[in-house]
Amino acid sequence: MTEVSTVYVPVEKIGIRRRASASIAVIGNPNSGKSTLFNRLTGLRQTTGNYPGVTVEKHSGIVQLGSSALELVDLPGIYCLGGFSTDERIAVDVVLGRIEETPPPDGMLVVLDATHLYQGLYLVQQLMEMQVPMVVALTMSDVATANGIDISIEVLQRHLGGLTICPVVATTGRGLEDLKKALEGLARAAPPAIPESWPELSRTADQLTREAGGALQRIDVIQALIHPESRRAAILEEQLGGPALQAIREGLFGDEPPQAAEARHRYRWVREVLGEAQSQAPLLDRFGARVLRWFNRPWPATLMFFAVMALVFQAVFSWATPLMDAIDGGATSLATWVGAHAPANAISSFFTDGVIAGVGSVIVFLPQILILFLFIIVLEDSGYLARAAFLMDRVMRGVGLSGQSVIPMLSSFACAVPAIMATRVIPDRRDRIATILAAPFMTCSARLPVYALLIAAFVPDRSIGWLNLQGLVLLGLYLLGIVGGLATAWLMKRSALRGPKPQFALALPEFRWPNPQTVLIKLMDRARVFLRRAGTVIFSVAIIVWVLAYFPRSGELEADLATASARAEASWSGAQLDAELQRIQNQAAADHLAQSFLGRAGHLVEPLFRPLGWDWRVSAAVIAGFPAREVVVAVMGTIYAVGAEAEEASLAGKLRSATWPDGRPIFTLPMVLGLLLFYAWCLQCAATIAVIRRETNSWRWPVFAWCYMTTIGYTGALLIFQLGSRYA
């Protein structure tokens, strides 16, 4: 008889993933340590989705509790339920259950920063009015203690209607177990008592809710009173009639904006609560604090800003280079290897020139993008982005924008896609669109190969004083992008996007060391989003360009290639034969390209580009570059690999010896300068167009940006070539 032994394993030790039983919204001020706490609670069990119809990602994760699991939804940081920026409006809409297909949360985890209770308690009050179960996590209590701030949790709790308050230190995990316990029964807990900060508003809201008879909830009534332009306000007006509602508003708010009256009432209550619950011990002026203060003074801080930006650029452009070269080399040798071991037909060409080149062109950008994202996340989490916006606000005001456009603009020197995604922090829609339209002008890393090729080929490598002429031209191209972008923002803000002056009011967080785990999780998340958004577009573009350059296939040319090869094999041998075969293959490839869809398109549009000094080959390469500018170098490489030019080893040499049928050189200096300007200003990137479409939620802006940038690029190139050819 065998003995049966039973081992009891506690449920939480078994790797069962329970279904989430309730959904909890995580909400708090910006920089309150909300994301760190969220990451600490959910670990790697996070998903990034999208709210239907809006552009902001939905970050959610599962937290495992003793006997159940909860879904936590991390919302953008907000100061009030007013909703000034896109991020803020989303947070408010989620909390109030106004987003389709997304039920309102069953409860709220409110993150309160112990070092900034003043603003935190303002938001908490508004949230308590919602009558949804909540629990408060008091973060940064260790920092508060170090700063001499003493907080009585009991007193705070009394004022907050007996809400559960859990002090936590998210970085070390202290207090997390208590918080999890509080979360466990949260969805079934009673909602908090309504704070007594504004009795008149409370009474009016109660009464109107009764009168509305279920058409509106209490929080909807409050929102309708305070925001007269909202949809809820229209419903309330229908119920009560316009004049009656107007009389109620005047009674509550006088003749000032309702939000002003709200701020006065609620902050008076906050100050009473803080007067009882918080005390500040006098602090010694420590050396570290004095040093930080000195670095925050106008000039040192501005110099620091430029130093930090120089470091970011250095990192993005030089640290990423070895990796990018390795990826590029890897893709090329893989394609060569496949090409050598597979029969030369459409399928092998599809894999080598289409798929491998396509995947390569996506991942070749990853090192730069990841380094850029890493820096943006570190700067954001350390609180520096707000400081940078503060320092640069005056400069950006010159073109009608605010300091908050600085970081998106600088990011677009690496890639416009993450830059356009970073414009979400800009509160005003008009400012945001002006920034989005300016960003693609900045010299992104995909423009560099084209610049490098043309400069190396046509700008003499000589010195002017201690400056190198080639370097100067490159610098000029960067300036051209900056000028184009800023001028565009300036023009737009004076015409189509005219509106009230951009506002700039933001809290400047203290410097804080970013949490490595949080940084890593955010980095992975943004890389995923980039690959999904831009990666799919760049890859599809590579395939489409391949199709256009490969088809239709001419049987005649294939036959010619076979006879020419056979003849060469009969009359040559050894190295001479290899050279001859290479020459024949290059000729065949170029002939194929000439009669492919792309080549025909080049011939078709040549008359249009003739005034710019471009032949059909340049035109074809430019057309291929419209969906993704980085393919231009490759197309030129194929198209110019023939005839007399093939004698030259480098592509630069080939371009230099390319001629018109009558023997005049194609690449003259005015033509090259025009071509460079065309590249600097044209919107040749389908990924950017797609992300503009997503972020502005309409085709209007991407179509406008494309037409506008193409027009000025063409006109600029035309002027330079015509004037240059006449007077040079």
Next chain:
Amino acid sequence: MTLKELRPGQYARIEKVDARQPGVLRLMVLGLIEGVEVQHANSAIGGDPMEVSVYGTAISVRKEQAGCFRISPLDAND
């Protein structure tokens, strides 16, 4: 006297806020309201925008909006 004229390092109490001017509401939501003590902590080059600290939080305020806050200056040792 308005917040605009407060010198770096000086403290003041906010007496009256003109909430109807553009951009002021946002600052009120961040806690710049009547009765609170503020300090002109710092500024960008040229003095605009200024960094105003209230209850330990630094807030960026443009000169234009700062003119909408009437203040009475306080001595540092008050």
